Each structure stands twice: as C-alpha cells, then as structure tokens.
Amino acid sequence: MDVAAIGNPPAQMWIDRDDAPACIERWLQDGVVSDEEAARLRQFREDGFIILPGLFDAETVAAVCDELQRLYLEPDKYLLRMRKGNIRHPDGPFNPPKSRLLDYYVNSERARDMVLAEPITRFLQLLYREPPLAFQSLLFTWGTEHSIHADNTYIVCDPPCTLMASWIALEDIEPGTGELAYYPGSHRHPLYLFKDGRIEWRHQEDGKPVHVDYTRFLQERADRIDGPPRLFHARAGDVIIWHANLVHYGTAVTRPEHTRRSLLAHYCPADTARPNYFRFFDRACRRPWRDGYYSSRRYDLRPGIENPYPVYLK
Numbered sequence: 001m002d003v004a005a006i007g008n009p010p011a012q013m014w015i016d017r018d019d020a021p022a023c024i025e026r027w028l029q030d031g032v033v034s035d036e037e038a039a040r041l042r043q044f045r046e047d048g049f050i051i052l053p054g055l056f057d058a059e060t061v062a063a064v065c066d067e068l069q070r071l072y073l074e075p076d077k078y079l080l081r082m083r084k085g086n087i088r089h090p091d092g093p094f095n096p097p098k099s100r101l102l103d104y105y106v107n108s109e110r111a112r113d114m115v116l117a118e119p120i121t122r123f124l125q126l127l128y129r130e131p132p133l134a135f136q137s138l139l140f141t142w143g144t145e146h147s148i149h150a151d152n153t154y155i156v157c158d159p160p161c162t163l164m165a166s167w168i169a170l171e172d173i174e175p176g177t178g179e180l181a182y183y184p185g186s187h188r189h190p191l192y193l194f195k196d197g198r199i200e201w202r203h204q205e206d207g208k209p210v211h212v213d214y215t216r217f218l219q220e221r222a223d224r225i226d227g228p229p230r231l232f233h234a235r236a237g238d239v240i241i242w243h244a245n246l247v248h249y250g251t252a253v254t255r256p257e258h259t260r261r262s263l264l265a266h267y268c269p270a271d272t273a274r275p276n277y278f279r280f281f282d283r284a285c286r287r288p289w290r291d292g293y294y295s296s297r298r299y300d301l302r303p304g305i306e307n308p309y310p311v312y313l314k
C-alpha cells in the first residue's frame, strides 16, 4: 500500500485548539459552565465524544418507534436511501436492512425534538458559541455495517471541521446487532487526504479503489495506535455525540433478526457555517426549532412553504 497523504485537521472549533483546557477552566470559574459541563467539554476534547445516558425516557422512545412503524401508510412523505444508493419510499412497517430514512425530523416533530433536545443543543452551543443547525439525519432500523470512517469524509459542510454528529439509541442495543464501534481519541490523528488535499471522498473523482485505500489506512492505524474499539452497548434513550474526525464504524450484524433502531443527526454552526448542499439545492433553507435550527437537502423548507413532500430526490 502506498503511504497515504495525511494532514493535520484544521482546528476550526476552539475545543481543538491548544488553549481549550484553559478556556474550559476559565468558563468554570466564571460560572459560564457547570462542573458537569466542564467535564463533558474536557472529555470531548480528549476522546472526541461524550455520552448522555438516558437522555430520553422509555415513553418518548416508544412513541417514536410506534410512529416509525406507520410511516408506510403515508409513503410519499418519506424517503429511504437503499443499500445501493437508490432512493424509494417506505412500503412496510420495517424498513429493509441497510436502508436509511432521510431527514425524518422534517415531518416528525418527535424526531425534531430529539435531535434538537436541550442537552444536545446546549452542548453544541458551547462548542460553536452559536446555535446549531441540524442538517442531515439518517434513521436506521438495522445495523449498518458501515465501514470504518470519520464523518468528514462523506458529509460536507463549510468550514469542514465544524461538523458534529449525535446518535440516539431507539432501543436497547444488543451485541451482534451491528452496534456502533469507535476509537476514543482518534479525532486527534492527522486526516487522510484525498486528491488536492481534500478531506472528503468524492465517488466520481476518487473512485472505489481510493476508498478501499482510505479504509485500510484507517483500520491499520487504529489497530496500531488505538487498540480495540469501544462498542456502544446503549440502552434505549442513550445518546452519543461525536466529533467529525472521530473514527468509527458499524460492527458486523451476526443476529440479523434483531433490529438496531437509531437516529443519527449531523450539525454545523447555524450562522457561520453552511451544509454543502446549500450550493446546489436552491430551496435549502433553515427553520428554527427550540434552541437551534434544522434544514434538509430533500425538502423545501423556505418560509411559507407547507409542503410535507420531498422535492429533491437525488
């Protein structure tokens, strides 16, 4: 294998800069953050993730799961991206393996309340020093077996290293169902660079072999430096929030009869950053919700538009 070009991640967020620990201590002394928040910020800086156990109660999670099983009764409102990348509407109470329900929060107030729940927006607000914009969400019914990666490779926003993700367990996650695996601290490693120093992989330009090289590089480095990954054996309602450069993957599904429902959302700063699709989807727009915003590259969210159906299917 050729030696991959690597580069240091741009320290776009204050938490990634050298003076972040001093900043956290100052905030603590000035009463800007609580002890618990300071501990979370320290952990996020060191490990690239935090876990919010039991953020949602059983009733809240059950209500979303109940809602999910009925989406196919109004299929045109919802989009599933299938394993091969094609898009279709749901046609039954269980979405097929490897499919992802896209931007569910647009039509589900419950999902919106989850991805923009106060403890999540508060933490993101501390990192961004402005409100967060939730801009791309994937809801999984089964383990994804998503190969090893950092989200910056696929999800593009500008500036790039302001991306964040939350992942909410919508049921108790059983071993063998494709539980999430991640490498604490891996967000501080240099980034794999694609052509011209790009940090995102472009299917058409870079092609599959480069992607294979990327995953090999990440796996080899993780094995050598990080050791075994941590597995997220979440209880329903637990949340993990991770850094754009945290290396993670979906483990193998060895019990395919078991669901692994989870709701993933991506975020960037609402005022000083933009998802890339704002460049090509002319109806992209942000809507306020609670203490943040949401947008979608599938739905027309411009003011005054009340169309619940997706308008951009690519």
Ligand SMILES: O=C(O)CCC(=O)C(=O)O
Pocket (backbone or CB within 6 Å): 138, 140, 143, 144, 145, 146, 151, 178, 179, 180, 248, 249, 250, 251, 262, 264
């Ligand atoms: O939920 C999983 O298994 C991982 C999904 C993931 O990391 C992604 O889609 O970016």
Ligand SMILES: [Fe+2]
Pocket (backbone or CB within 6 Å): 149, 150, 151, 248
């Ligand atoms: Fe990911």
